[in-house]
Amino acid sequence: MSTSSSGSSPERCGAFWIAFAAGVTLATITGLAYAELATKFPQAAGASLYVSKAFRSPVLTFFITICSLSAVFAASGSLATGFARYFGSVFGLVPALLVTLVFIAVLTIVNFVGITESVVVNMVMTVVEVSGLVLVLVIGVIVVARGDADFGVLTSFTAEGNPVFAIVAGVALAFFAMTGFENAANVAEETINPSKTFPRALIGAMLTAGLIYVLVAMSAALVVPVDTLAGADAALLEVVRADVLPGPVGVMLTVFAVIAMVAITNTTLVSVVTQSRILYGMARVDVVPAVFAKIHPTRRSPYVALIFSAGVVAALLVLGEVLSRLGPDVDLVGRLATVTVVFLLFIYALVIVSALKLRGEGETKDSYRANTPLLYLGVVGNAVLLSYVVIDDPGSLYWVGGLLALGGALYLAQRVSGNRQRAGAATDGGA
Amino acid sequence: MHVVLATDGSRPSLVAARQFMSFADVAKVDEVSVVAVVSPLATVPFANELGGDRKDHPRGLSFREEAHAATDVVMAEVLAWGVTQVHRRVLSGSPAAEIVRLAKESRADLIVLASGSGGLSDTILLGSTAQRVQHSAPCPVLVSRPKH
Numbered sequence: 315m316s317t318s319s320s321g322s323s324p325e326r327c328g329a330f331w332i333a334f335a336a337g338v339t340l341a342t343i344t345g346l347a348y349a350e351l352a353t354k355f356p357q358a359a360g361a362s363l364y365v366s367k368a369f370r371s372p373v374l375t376f377f378i379t380i381c382s383l384s385a386v387f388a389a390s391g392s393l394a395t396g397f398a399r400y401f402g403s404v405f406g407l408v409p410a411l412l413v414t415l416v417f418i419a420v421l422t423i424v425n426f427v428g429i430t431e432s433v434v435v436n437m438v439m440t441v442v443e444v445s446g447l448v449l450v451l452v453i454g455v456i457v458v459a460r461g462d463a464d465f466g467v468l469t470s471f472t473a474e475g476n477p478v479f480a481i482v483a484g485v486a487l488a489f490f491a492m493t494g495f496e497n498a499a500n501v502a503e504e505t506i507n508p509s510k511t512f513p514r515a516l517i518g519a520m521l522t523a524g525l526i527y528v529l530v531a532m533s534a535a536l537v538v539p540v541d542t543l544a545g546a547d548a549a550l551l552e553v554v555r556a557d558v559l560p561g562p563v564g565v566m567l568t569v570f571a572v573i574a575m576v577a578i579t580n581t582t583l584v585s586v587v588t589q590s591r592i593l594y595g596m597a598r599v600d601v602v603p604a605v606f607a608k609i610h611p612t613r614r615s616p617y618v619a620l621i622f623s624a625g626v627v628a629a630l631l632v633l634g635e636v637l638s639r640l641g642p643d644v645d646l647v648g649r650l651a652t653v654t655v656v657f658l659l660f661i662y663a664l665v666i667v668s669a670l671k672l673r674g675e676g677e678t679k680d681s682y683r684a685n686t687p688l689l690y691l692g693v694v695g696n697a698v699l700l701s702y703v704v705i706d707d708p709g710s711l712y713w714v715g716g717l718l719a720l721g722g723a724l725y726l727a728q729r730v731s732g733n734r735q736r737a738g739a740a741t742d743g744g745a
Numbered sequence: 746m747h748v749v750l751a752t753d754g755s756r757p758s759l760v761a762a763r764q765f766m767s768f769a770d771v772a773k774v775d776e777v778s779v780v781a782v783v784s785p786l787a788t789v790p791f792a793n794e795l796g797g798d799r800k801d802h803p804r805g806l807s808f809r810e811e812a813h814a815a816t817d818v819v820m821a822e823v824l825a826w827g828v829t830q831v832h833r834r835v836l837s838g839s840p841a842a843e844i845v846r847l848a849k850e851s852r853a854d855l856i857v858l859a860s861g862s863g864g865l866s867d868t869i870l871l872g873s874t875a876q877r878v879q880h881s882a883p884c885p886v887l888v889s890r891p892k893h
Contacts, residue, residue: 425788436786587788594789609792614753616789 331531338524343692344662346684347669349513368668380721385657386589391630392650393582422624439580446573454533513682590619652710663696746854747776754793754815757859761889776830781812782840841877
C-alpha cells in the first residue's frame with residue numbers, strides 16, 4: 315500500500331517518484347528470480363522451499379520461514395494502523411488502538427468463515443482499490459490541464475542530507491507496496507503451462523502496478539505542496555483535500571477514505587491468510603507444534619493458527635501504543651513497514667542467490683531463465699537497501715529481534731513437545 | 746453407472762463414500778471418479794486428515810500432494826470394494842463448481858459427498874458445498890450427514 319506516509323525523508327522532495335520507480339525496478343528483478351524458480355519447481359513454491367532446495371540446510375530453511383512469517387505479522391500491523399488513520403479521518407473520536415484491534419479481529423473471523431475464497435468479493439475489492447488510484451490520477455490530470463502544475467517539483471531534491479539516501483529510503487517504501495511474490499508463487503502449482511504463463515503474468519502485473527504507483531506519486535507531488543504531503547497522516551487524502559474535483563470536499567474526502575479503507579482491508583486479508591497458512595504449513599512438516607495444524611471440523615480453517623496470528627499482531631499494536639505513550643512518538647505504520655521491509659529484503663536477496671545457485675538443476679528446454687547480470691544487480695541492490703534501511707532506523711532491529719525470538723520459542727516448543735511425543739510413541743511399541 | 750465421489754480430506758467425506766458402498770450394488774457401478782478440489786484462495790487450500798501421506802514431505806508441504814494423498818485413501822477402499830475402473834481427479838478452484846463441472850463433463854450418474862454442519866454462517870452467507878452442488882448438479886446427489 316502506498317496510501318500511507320511514513321514521514322521519513324523521501325517525501326520531503328518532489329522527486330520521490332524516482333524513488334518509487336527505482337523500488338519498482340528492484341522489485342521486478344526479484345520477481346524475475348521468483349518467476350524462474352516457480353517455473354522450474356512449480357510444486358515447491360515459496361521462498362523457504364527455494365532456499366531449502368538451494369542450500370539444503372534445515373536451520374537456514376527454518377530461519378527464512380520465520381522471516382517470512384515475521385514479515386507478514388509486521389505488515390498486518392502496519393496495515394491495520396494505516397486503516398485506523400483513514401477510519402479516524404471519517405469517524406474521529408474512536409481510539410486508534412481500538413480500531414486496529416477490532417479490525418484484526420474481524421478479518422480473522424472473516425478468514426475463519428472462509429469468505430476469502432469468493433472470487434467475486436476479491437474482484438469487487440480490487441475494482442474499488444483501483445478506482446481510488448484513478449481518482450488521484452484524475453486530480454493530477456486536471457491540475458496539469460489547468461496549467462497549475464509546476465513540473466520542476468518532479469526533479470527537485472530538497473531533502474536534507476544526501477539525495478541518494480533519500481531515494482533509497484523511498485525505494486524501501488515502494489518495496490512494501492510490491493510484496494505479492496509469495497502469494498503468486500503459491501498458486502504456481504495451480505497454473506496451466508506455468509513456464510510460459512507464470513513469468514508473463516508476474517512481470518506484467520508488477521510493471522502495471524509499478525507504473526500506477528509511479529504515476530500516483532507524481533500526481534500527488536504535482537497537486538499538493540510536498541511539505542504538506544510529508545507531514546500528513548494519510549498522504550493521499552491531502553490530494554483530495556486540494557479541492558480540484560467538482561462536488562463538496564467533505565463528501566469527496568469521505569468517499570476517498572472509504573476507498574482507501576477497502577483497499578487496505580483487501581491487502582490485510584491476504585496477509586492474514588498468508589500468516590496462518592505459513593504457520594499451518596510449518597506445523598504439518600513438524601517444525602512448530604502440531605497444534606497449529608488443527609483444522610476446524612466444519613469450517614475447514616486452521617483456527618489455532620488464525621487465533622495465534624491475530625494475537626501476535628494485536629501484541630505488536632498494543633506494544634506500539636505503549637511505547638509511544640512512554641517515550642518519543644513512534645510512527646507505528648512506518649516502523650512496522652520498515653520491519654517488514656527488513657525481513658523482505660533479506661528474503662529476496664536470498665531467493666535471488668538461490669536462483670543463481672540452482673542454475674543447471676531442474677531445467678527443461680522451455681523453462682524460463684532470468685537475465686544473469688540483472689540477478690547479480692538484484693542481490694547487490696537488495697543488500698544495499700537492507701543496510702540503508704537498518705542504518706536509517708536502527709530502532710526497527712528491536713522489533714526484528716523480538717519477532718525472530720518468537721519464532722525461536724515456537725521451535726523450542728516443538729522440540730520439547732516432539733520429544734515427549736516420540737518418547738510416548740516408543741513406549742507404545744514404536745507406533 | 747459412473748459415480749463421482751468427492752473428498753475434502755475430512756473424515757465425514759470418507760464416511761460418505763463408505764455409506765454409499767454399504768448399500769450400493771457393486772455390480773452396477775462400472776466407473777468411479779474420486780475427486781478432490783484444491784482451493785488456492787482458501788486459508789488452507791486442502792487439509793488432508795485421512796492420512797496416506799508420506800510423513801517426511803521431501804519437497805515441503807504441497808496442497809496438491811495432500812489432495813493426492815486423500816484421494817489415495819478413498820480410492821483404495823473403492824478398489825477393495827470391487828470396482829475396477831477408478832480414476833483420480835485432483836482439481837483446482839471452487840469446490841462446488843469444480844465437482845459439478847466434472848459431473849457434467851464425465852456424464853456422471855451420481856455424485857456422493859458429505860455435508861458440513863450447515864451452521865448459521867453456511868446458510869446465510871455462502872451455502873455449503875453440498876448445498877451448491879445439489880442446486881446445480883446434472884445428476885442425482887447423495888449427501889451424507891453425520892448421524893446423531
